[in-house]
Amino acid sequence: MHWLRRYRSFLRWFIPGLHIKRWLLMLIVGIALIGLGLAYLLRSVYAAGVYPETIYWLTLQFLPRPLRALAFGLAGVGVTLWGLIELNRALLAPFTTPDASAAERIYRHRRRRRGPRIVCIGGGTGMPAVLRGLKAYTDHITAIVTVADDGGSSGKLRQALGLPPPGDFRNNIAALSEAEATVTRLFQYRFAGGEGLEGHAFGNLYLAAMAGVTGSFEQGLLESSRVLAVRGRVLPSTLDLVQLVADVSDEGGRLERIRGESLIPRLGEGRRIHHVYLEPERPRAYPEAVRAILEADLIVAGPGSLYTSVIPNLLVPEIAQAVAAAAGLKVYVCNIATQRGETEGYNVDDHVQALIRHAGARILNCVLANDLFTPPAPPRAEWVKLPAQPPRGYRLVTANLRQDVHVWRHDPERMARALIDLLEEETGIRSGLI
Numbered sequence: 001m002h003w004l005r006r007y008r009s010f011l012r013w014f015i016p017g018l019h020i021k022r023w024l025l026m027l028i029v030g031i032a033l034i035g036l037g038l039a040y041l042l043r044s045v046y047a048a049g050v051y052p053e054t055i056y057w058l059t060l061q062f063l064p065r066p067l068r069a070l071a072f073g074l075a076g077v078g079v080t081l082w083g084l085i086e087l088n089r090a091l092l093a094p095f096t097t098p099d100a101s102a103a104e105r106i107y108r109h110r111r112r113r114r115g116p117r118i119v120c121i122g123g124g125t126g127m128p129a130v131l132r133g134l135k136a137y138t139d140h141i142t143a144i145v146t147v148a149d150d151g152g153s154s155g156k157l158r159q160a161l162g163l164p165p166p167g168d169f170r171n172n173i174a175a176l177s178e179a180e181a182t183v184t185r186l187f188q189y190r191f192a193g194g195e196g197l198e199g200h201a202f203g204n205l206y207l208a209a210m211a212g213v214t215g216s217f218e219q220g221l222l223e224s225s226r227v228l229a230v231r232g233r234v235l236p237s238t239l240d241l242v243q244l245v246a247d248v249s250d251e252g253g254r255l256e257r258i259r260g261e262s263l264i265p266r267l268g269e270g271r272r273i274h275h276v277y278l279e280p281e282r283p284r285a286y287p288e289a290v291r292a293i294l295e296a297d298l299i300v301a302g303p304g305s306l307y308t309s310v311i312p313n314l315l316v317p318e319i320a321q322a323v324a325a326a327a328g329l330k331v332y333v334c335n336i337a338t339q340r341g342e343t344e345g346y347n348v349d350d351h352v353q354a355l356i357r358h359a360g361a362r363i364l365n366c367v368l369a370n371d372l373f374t375p376p377a378p379p380r381a382e383w384v385k386l387p388a389q390p391p392r393g394y395r396l397v398t399a400n401l402r403q404d405v406h407v408w409r410h411d412p413e414r415m416a417r418a419l420i421d422l423l424e425e426e427t428g429i430r431s432g433l434i
Contacts, residue, residue: 112139112231116297116423119144121237121313121323123168126304126410128175130333131232133416134300135176141232142292143172144319146312148244148278151262153190153200157208162241163217168309169234170203173221178229218286235292237313240283244312247274261308265341273342276307276358278315285318293322298423301364302333303410306351307342314359324362329426331419334369336401337381337408349387352394364394366426368418370410371398378408397422 046059060068115138120130123146131143145168150158154165170187177183187203210220218239225233244261248271255274258267264276293299301323302310314320323330332355334348343351348369355363373383386398399418403411 112137115140116420117292117295117328118142118298118300119292119296119328121299121301121310121319122146122304123149123309123313124304125171126302126309126333126335127168128171129410129412130300130303130415130419131172131175132180133412133414134419135231136413137416137420139231141176142289142296143176143232143234144237144286144289144292144313145169145172145234146261146309147236147238147240148242148261148308148312150243150260153204155262156200157204158241161208161211163208163211164236164239164241166204166207167201169207169221169236170201172234173207173224173228173230174203176225176230176232176234178231183228235289236286237289237316237319238283238285240280242278242280242283242312244308245277245279246307247276248272249274261312264308265305265339267341269341270344272344273307276311276315278312283316285316285322290318290322293319293326296326296328297427298419299323299326299328299330300333300419301331301355303335303415305339305342306335306346306354311355311358314355314363320359320363324360329366329423330364331366331368331422332364333401333410333415333419334367335384336370336410337377338384340380343384345382347385347387348396349391351384352391356393361393366395366397366422367391368397368399368401368415368422370401372400372402375407381408 056062060071063071112135117140118134118138119142120127120134121144122130127143127145131141134141147164149155149165149167152167154167157163158165174180174184174187187201187206189202191197191200191202207217207220207224210224211217212220214220214223218236221234224230243259244264246258246264246268247255248258248264248268249255250271256271258264259279264273301314304310314323332352334351335343338344338346346354348367352364352367369384369386371386373385377383386396390396397418399414401410401415401418403409
């Protein structure tokens with residue numbers, strides 16, 4: 001009885017560890033018992049009757065019984081394997097059928113994961129356009145936006161809750177989202193009525209709510225990017241509540257100081273901006289923004305309002321210092337048309353000199369500008385023309401960057417393709433996408 005106790009001990013140790021396998025073993029045993037029962041039944045039926053000669057050949061009676069058992073056993077194994085293979089193929093068919101669009105998406109996803117690290121600096125309506133184009137080439141995009149906005153829904157939430165103005169963050173998160181069309185429509189929806197809601201964009205309220213839920217504005221941005229499947233990240237240049245200030249002059253040369261990002265273009269119309277400042281003058285840079293700049297392969301400033309969207313980011317001292325020290329290619333994308341209250345009469349070089357005057361000559365290597373100036377410029381604006389003399393201190397690259405319908409706006413695909421071509425030409429870093 002000693003061997004029986006050892007056998008029982010083995011079963012108690014082995015069978016509990018099988019989990020699913022134990023039930024597979026029971027299934028095989030059950031099938032074997034069914035086969036054995038059928039064999040006994042067929043044996044009794046065969047012995048009780050007389051059958052034609054074809055049965056003799058079909059049952060292989062001309063072979064010894066061991067060979068017959070082997071032949072039928074092999075045939076059974078073959079049929080079983082064939083059935084399992086075909087069953088597996090039928091069950092997996094919906095998931096393994098070739099899909100050209102799915103294969104293309106997978107291919108592009110893998111390429112984007114290996115794409116260059118790109119930092120975009122700006123705000124307003126220009127930043128979403130460049131993000132929308134570049135996200136086709138890489139997943140490693142960091143958008144650094146200004147926090148000086150004090151008008152509209154953003155200004156109201158900033159004043160009421162003490163948060164950085166969420167407007168630019170809303171626009172750029174929507175541009176980088178996988179479901180861009182749906183998220184853009186949702187985030188840009190403005191309430192037409194309702195006490196306390198009128199004029200507010202849903203996206204601004206969403207980001208304010210996420211800041212409350214997560215405990216901080218930056219954590220709210222992070223969670224929003226995860227929930228909305230954002231391809232990249234959107235960061236503030238600073239978390240300090242800053243105000244933009246501009247010194248402007250009239251035709252008589254008299255200087256006036258205007259406070260407030262939303263007031264500068266409106267009150268500065270017909271006058272010239274000499275300099276813009278931040279109050280407080282030396283806000284602290286957001287650390288992740290500095291790190292992203294120093295690690296970037298390509299840094300893109302603009303397009304967007306020169307004095308109220310692009311330059312305010314560079315007025316944060318550590319941001320400007322990081323851009324100057326960065327080893328990556330630094331490109332300024334110049335606006336296509338001038339902007340009333342900011343850049344009337346400016347050509348490309350005027351834009352560049354304003355950047356250098358505020359942030360230093362090392363702020364850029366190249367300038368990308370539009371070179372198609374027909375048809376006539378839109379009302380209340382004019383084309384930003386190329387400089388009459390070859391520029392000094394930077395390389396000027398030109399291309400048709402305009403949209404076909406809204407000719408004063410940048411086309412995301414044309415702009416992104418020009419930037420990627422420039423990166424490949426200057427540094428040899430390839431995007432991996434055609």
